[in-house]
Amino acid sequence: MNYIDLFAGAGGLSEGFKRAGYSPVAHVEIDAAASYSLRTRAAYYHLKENNQLDQYLSYLKGEIPRQELYSRIPDEILNSIINLGIGDENNQEIFSRINRNLNNNKEIDLIVGGPPCQAYSLVGRARSEHGMKKDSRNFLYVQYANYLTQYQPKMFVFENVLGLKSAGGGIYLQNMEKLFNKKGYSIHIFSVKAENFGVLQKRRRLIIIGWRQDFTPNLPDLDNYQSGLKANVSCLFADLPAIQAGEGKDKFLSYANKKNEYLEAAHIRNGIPTLTQHIARPHALQDKEIYRIAVDKWNNDKERLNYNDLPDRLKTHQNRSSFFDRFKVVAADLEASQTIVAHIAKDGHYYIHPDNSQNRSISVREAARLQSFPDDFYFEGVKEGASRTAAFKQIGNAVPCLLGQQIAVNIKDLL
The missing domain is CATH 3.40.50.150 (Vaccinia Virus protein VP39)
Structure with missing residues (x-):
């Protein structure tokens, strides 16, 4: 057909x-x-x-x-x-x-x-x-x-x-x-x-x-x-190497662990031993401090960060009456993350990685996995080579x- x-x-x-x-x-x-x-x-x-x-x-x-x-x-x-x-x-x-x-x-x-x-x-x-x-x-x-x-x-x-x-x-x-x-x-x-x-x-x-x-x-x-087919979001991150903000490789990294049952059943890990586009965007120190607060609040208290609860020195947005949840953790212990949208191409504040030792927003490959793209799916830019922004936009719209x-x-x- x-x-x-x-x-x-x-x-x-x-x-x-x-x-x-x-x-x-x-x-x-x-x-x-x-x-x-x-x-x-x-x-x-x-x-x-x-x-x-x-x-x-x-x-x-x-x-x-x-x-x-x-x-x-x-x-x-x-x-x-x-x-x-x-x-x-x-x-x-x-x-x-x-x-x-x-x-x-x-x-x-x-x-x-x-x-x-x-x-x-x-x-x-x-x-x-x-x-x-x-x-x-x-x-x-x-x-x-x-x-x-x-x-x-x-x-x-x-x-x-x-x-x-x-x-x-x-x-x-x-x-x-x-x-x-x-x-x-x-x-x-x-x-x-x-x-x-x-x-x-x-x-x-x-x-x-x-x-x-x-x-x-x-x-x-x-x-x-x-x-x-059900699992926790943690299954999507379990085999990926830890990287810091601004780190990662377009081509190529090795996996940190063997695949789990979900990754295999969802066709995300499907036999190719080459990990690509596990790239994290860099972040300002202030944003990274907010990320740490948001992750601690979720991991310790199972509460989402309200922007107005941040210390005044970290609040730079003038709009305090809406978008309280502009900083949000992709919670590893839930069965589903928040919706991946094309705005992820502009900043990662709404998609914070749940591991504070990595202190960053999710990588291109992690976003692709949340959209159930297989790891052998490569997202191109117009020019050859890594285009993090183009990849995030394609993933969010998919x-x-x-x-x-x-x-x-x-x-x-x-x-």
Whole structure:
């Protein structure tokens, strides 16, 4: 079964479908760094499927540059990553490139993906002068529908934030359903919790599953789904070497311990002995002092830090009436962390590592693990080499791989 991934990001949702046995025809993504990540992941799968994984390992070890890695991959695979924005100005070019990959003689089984969520999210609306009402991203679902018209997939999976329900007083969601119906698709809207799918993170998302009206599927109950895969967040940190703020290596480190049951069951540690992107951002001394207070407060008293309780010398923000929890520990003893969002690319205050001997925010690899990305998944920047900011942004915007995989498995029989 094949699929097209629209608004693909770094490919978290796609990773889940690939693992479940689906074959990607194309990934369409406007962000250049994320597109490089998709190409590198495509290279990983090609080399793995052709028993040449040692070449990918050479890249993760820094022994060969990115362009040399890509030179060992067929052009049609690299060209299936389409770095263009979806819209009227680019759609014909995107259609043309997808059709070349299809050789014009195959049907598309599935379209997956979800437009950028800022226009629908409660946080995005709160930060916007006009509540995002004038944001063109409100209408990217219309473009999504154009791809349904073009390729007539049997089904589609549309992912977005819960705020889509209330955005515009619910009018966007209503118009979305009307448009999809007009295109010949019925839909069902699920509100899912990522931790029910084995992800060690509290993440609430809307999953819209649509199907062509020439059949009626027996849909899985994603609202109440339970994968049975559970663990404490500490399992994600247990095998990683201790590093300090500003330390770590892009390529490569060795693991500090053997993998545990969760890491294996979640496909996070999946056989490759090379640890990459365990990189921590540097911090000002004042922030590190706040981090120590926050970690002690949680580890000793199981209480979150309220910003107003800090000593006056550590309080530099003028806003004292909101955002009390701007400093928050990723608690190791809970079954799910706070939601990983793209803001982690700007600072790590909301994602403090629970070990005070390391006194830092979480690393790129730790954030990726909280999103259930496997350790052999490498996040690229536009320029070759470590780009901590680009990696954090891609991770924060991603769909957790385990969530994508469980959805893929559950609709496979329907197709």
